[in-house]
Amino acid sequence: MSWLEYLGIGLSQALSLSTLWFCFLGVMLGMIVGVLPGIGAVAAIALLLPYTYELNPTDALVMLAGVYYGSAYGGSIASILLNLPGTPSSAVACLDGYPMAQQGRAGVALFITTIGSFVGATIGILLLMGFAPVITRFALDFRPADYFSMMLLGLIAASTISSATPLKGIAMVILGILIGMIGTDVNSGTARYSLGFHELTDGIGIVAIAMGLFGITEVIASARQTGTAQLHASQISFRSMWPNREDWRRSWMPMVRGSWIGSFFGALPGTGGTISAFMAYALEKRVSRSPERFGRGAIEGVAAPEAANNACDQTAFIPTLTLGVPGSVTMALMLGALMIHGIAPGPNLIVEKPELFWGLIMSFWVGNLMLLVLNIPLIGIWIRLVTVPYHLLYPAVILLVCIGVYSLQNSVFDVAVALACGLVGYLFRLLELPPAPLLLGFVLGPMMEEYLRRALVLSDGEFSVFVTRPVSGGFLAVSALLLVWAAVSTMRRVSTRRIA
Amino acid sequence: MPEHPIEGRKDLWTGLFLLGVGLVFSIYGWREYPMGTLADMGPGMFPVMLGLLLAAIGVLILVAALMRGQFAGLGVDWRVLFSITAGILAFILTIERFGVAVAVVSLTVLASLANHRLSFGRSIVLGGVLTIAVMLIFVYGLGIPVRLLAWNLS
Numbered sequence: 001m002s003w004l005e006y007l008g009i010g011l012s013q014a015l016s017l018s019t020l021w022f023c024f025l026g027v028m029l030g031m032i033v034g035v036l037p038g039i040g041a042v043a044a045i046a047l048l049l050p051y052t053y054e055l056n057p058t059d060a061l062v063m064l065a066g067v068y069y070g071s072a073y074g075g076s077i078a079s080i081l082l083n084l085p086g087t088p089s090s091a092v093a094c095l096d097g098y099p100m101a102q103q104g105r106a107g108v109a110l111f112i113t114t115i116g117s118f119v120g121a122t123i124g125i126l127l128l129m130g131f132a133p134v135i136t137r138f139a140l141d142f143r144p145a146d147y148f149s150m151m152l153l154g155l156i157a158a159s160t161i162s163s164a165t166p167l168k169g170i171a172m173v174i175l176g177i178l179i180g181m182i183g184t185d186v187n188s189g190t191a192r193y194s195l196g197f198h199e200l201t202d203g204i205g206i207v208a209i210a211m212g213l214f215g216i217t218e219v220i221a222s223a224r225q226t227g228t229a230q231l232h233a234s235q236i237s238f239r240s241m242w243p244n245r246e247d248w249r250r251s252w253m254p255m256v257r258g259s260w261i262g263s264f265f266g267a268l269p270g271t272g273g274t275i276s277a278f279m280a281y282a283l284e285k286r287v288s289r290s291p292e293r294f295g296r297g298a299i300e301g302v303a304a305p306e307a308a309n310n311a312c313d314q315t316a317f318i319p320t321l322t323l324g325v326p327g328s329v330t331m332a333l334m335l336g337a338l339m340i341h342g343i344a345p346g347p348n349l350i351v352e353k354p355e356l357f358w359g360l361i362m363s364f365w366v367g368n369l370m371l372l373v374l375n376i377p378l379i380g381i382w383i384r385l386v387t388v389p390y391h392l393l394y395p396a397v398i399l400l401v402c403i404g405v406y407s408l409q410n411s412v413f414d415v416a417v418a419l420a421c422g423l424v425g426y427l428f429r430l431l432e433l434p435p436a437p438l439l440l441g442f443v444l445g446p447m448m449e450e451y452l453r454r455a456l457v458l459s460d461g462e463f464s465v466f467v468t469r470p471v472s473g474g475f476l477a478v479s480a481l482l483l484v485w486a487a488v489s490t491m492r493r494v495s496t497r498r499i500a
Numbered sequence: 501m502p503e504h505p506i507e508g509r510k511d512l513w514t515g516l517f518l519l520g521v522g523l524v525f526s527i528y529g530w531r532e533y534p535m536g537t538l539a540d541m542g543p544g545m546f547p548v549m550l551g552l553l554l555a556a557i558g559v560l561i562l563v564a565a566l567m568r569g570q571f572a573g574l575g576v577d578w579r580v581l582f583s584i585t586a587g588i589l590a591f592i593l594t595i596e597r598f599g600v601a602v603a604v605v606s607l608t609v610l611a612s613l614a615n616h617r618l619s620f621g622r623s624i625v626l627g628g629v630l631t632i633a634v635m636l637i638f639v640y641g642l643g644i645p646v647r648l649l650a651w652n653l654s
Contacts, residue, residue, distance in 0.1 A: 185543040432510060461540070
């Protein structure tokens with residue numbers, strides 16, 4: 001099958017009526033979720049998971065993905081207008097976006113973030129289209145030992161790179177894997193850790209955990225917060241949005257640079273939109289001829305991070321779709337959605353389901369175009385949304401969680417499980433334990449155990465197979481390096497604290 | 501006086517928690533499930549090993565916290581915790597017995613106790629609005645089999 005034929009399949013799938021509709025639904029929901037401070041893409045995707053059961057897998061993924069990258073467009077609106085990020089990765093946009101709003105240039109800032117987001121997404125999608133088939137071809141030769149080591153690397157990277165305390169990140173991964181063990185062990189048929197609850201013999205559902213850990217916990221942690229900050233620009237006319245020549249000249253290179261940075265960090269497990277955005281900002285400040293403008297309304301400080309976080313959202317699909325290794329919580333949820341539909345993620349996905357793979361990728365083009373076109377005319381709606389007070393919002397969020405989880409199997413037990421996860425999640429937050437690695441461990445753990453056992457059976461119990469196979473050995477070596485680096489930086493921090 | 505960093509002051513609890521959970525998983529697994537050998541792993545091997553690893557990390561964090569010597573309490577926000585838990589429990593107990601209206605309103609009223617901005621009267625109104633929304637979107641739109649009002653004490 002030639003490359004062009006694949007694009008054709010993908011395009012015809014993406015432009016089919018049902019997929020188009022779900023793409024639109026997804027990106028609109030994504031925008032709303034991005035604009036509203038207090039709900040992020042993670043919670044939204046977790047909330048939508050149960051409702052995607054009825055859909056065909058392509059439509060389900062297209063919609064969820066739309067929520068994901070759509071939220072990156074909306075998040076900066078709150079940052080610019082309220083100095084309050086709508087999504088974590090839009091936090092950087094506050095630094096120069098809010099000052100721009102204070103100077104009466106909110107419209108320009110909003111416009112440039114939209115353009116920057118689109119540019120970032122474009123470059124990200126192109127890289128995705130280019131690299132995905134290459135990586136998949138390489139990965140098709142993987143054996144169980146290689147898969148195990150690859151997933152191990154993914155987990156270690158995800159838990160150590162962006163965590164303040166890598167040790168806690170690793171602990172949470174392990175805890176996640178352990179929770180994933182609850183249920184029936186495939187090899188022996190034993191029901192593990194089900195404590196006599198027959199509802200648990202299939203394990204804890206990813207929906208219940210995701211909703212509880214990221215939905216309920218979030219609400220418990222922020223329920224107290226009140227009110228909305230003062231809106232700096234309630235009326236934004238079309239005329240005021242168009243940037244002048246100076247703005248364009250200043251923004252286009254930051255957009256390109258930001259896109260590359262975002263693409264790089266997106267493909268790496270463990271790093272995501274927030275880091276991409278910060279790095280892009282830092283880079284622009286460093287290469288700028290007048291860095292003192294940053295923090296006071298420099299348009300580069302808005303264009304680059306937005307391009308970065310959108311590019312990141314697209315390339316994050318590379319490891320997820322080609323290798324089946326999620327680099328972040330949202331990607332883990334996407335994998336969860338795939339598995340719910342009975343599709344095994346991994347290098348075989350592109351071979352067995354090309355219409356899903358390419359249809360999804362083509363839908364990214366469609367979705368981003370929709371966002372580009374719809375963002376500007378609907379700006380009034382988005383602005384009004386930004387001012388919804390949190391104390392009206394959070395009961396609705398809890399309700400969505402309860403109804404969503406209940407509707408999976410008409411079971412209140414599931415809701416109770418979600419509640420338990422929410423309470424435990426609150427405990428995690430108090431203990432400063434990061435929840436994201438837990439979800440990654442939960443999703444990958446059972447598969448890793450499977451591969452470990454299979455690899456050992458194939459090698460007759462010889463553990464050396466993990467290092468003698470070059471691919472596996474390579475992954476393990478990098479994992480070991482990451483662990484060493486994490487240990488060293490932790491010890492360095494401990495000793496500087498001691499000195500202080 | 502040197503600045504003590506805020507991060508890590510609760511690690512005493514964190515370490516204890518991880519140690520405890522790790523031990524629970526590994527001891528329970530050891531006693532209940534056959535371990536097998538490394539070459540031919542039984543259902544117990546992986547969880548027990550992981551549980552021990554988790555417990556070990558818990559010990560590391562615990563020891564580091566003890567050596568550091570500054571401890572802080574957990575800082576639980578009991579009011580929020582209780583109100584949201586109560587709300588969700590109310591939903592769980594009433595959705596099948598008394599229907600959507602009762603479940604949604606009780607969830608809303610109880611959950612809004614967490615935030616002082618929402619008075620009792622307003623929360624009932626919000627509950628009513630949400631009930632209507634739920635009926636429209638989920639029951640008529642998505643076909644979830646729950647009733648608006650019911651009386652099932654079985």
